[in-house]
Amino acid sequence: MKRLWDIVNKENVKIRYKDFSQLPENIHGLYLYDHRLGPIIVLDKQLLHTHRLHKCVLAEEIGHFYTAARTNLLSVHTSANLQTMEAQDERKAAQWATDFLIPNCELVKALESGICSCFELAEHFDVTEWFMYRKLGLLKMVFDRQTLSKGTGFI
Numbered sequence: 001m002k003r004l005w006d007i008v009n010k011e012n013v014k015i016r017y018k019d020f021s022q023l024p025e026n027i028h029g030l031y032l033y034d035h036r037l038g039p040i041i042v043l044d045k046q047l048l049h050t051h052r053l054h055k056c057v058l059a060e061e062i063g064h065f066y067t068a069a070r071t072n073l074l075s076v077h078t079s080a081n082l083q084t085m086e087a088q089d090e091r092k093a094a095q096w097a098t099d100f101l102i103p104n105c106e107l108v109k110a111l112e113s114g115i116c117s118c119f120e121l122a123e124h125f126d127v128t129e130w131f132m133y134r135k136l137g138l139l140k141m142v143f144d145r146q147t148l149s150k151g152t153g154f155i
Contacts, residue, residue, distance in 0.1 A: 004059055013065055014041070018043075020044035039065050043057060052122075055101070059097035063097040
């Protein structure tokens with residue numbers, strides 16, 4: 001968490017905790033940009049009691065800051081193009097977050113040392129299992145694209 005807080009301080013990102021209990025279950029954080037205040041990350045105050053989830057959500061919201069989200073989650077999404085852009089923005093933020101908390105070289109070292117299950121990998125990197133699955137899914141997408149572009153192998 002220290003490295004994440006270092007980024008927040010260095011980049012002057014404001015962090016606010018709010019009660020998200022009235023929001024849909026899967027929303028734990030939001031990244032917003034206010035022209036007067038600058039970048040703001042709003043996190044569910046319940047995250048203060050769940051270290052790993054807190055760390056993963058904060059990393060993904062910082063990922064939105066770095067990958068310059070093109071969409072605003074508070075706007076109404078009616079066009080397929082806007083929904084596609086939102087999905088791409090989410091993928092970019094997740095890519096940044098998973099790469100930051102689980103660098104590929106460190107993942108390879110963990111696998112070579114015999115850590116094989118998603119649960120064990122999540123424990124090793126101090127992240128949630130869902131986050132570990134996300135990292136592996138994003139890696140699979142990269143390898144699938146490389147395989148397709150070379151015209152070799154199966155997917």
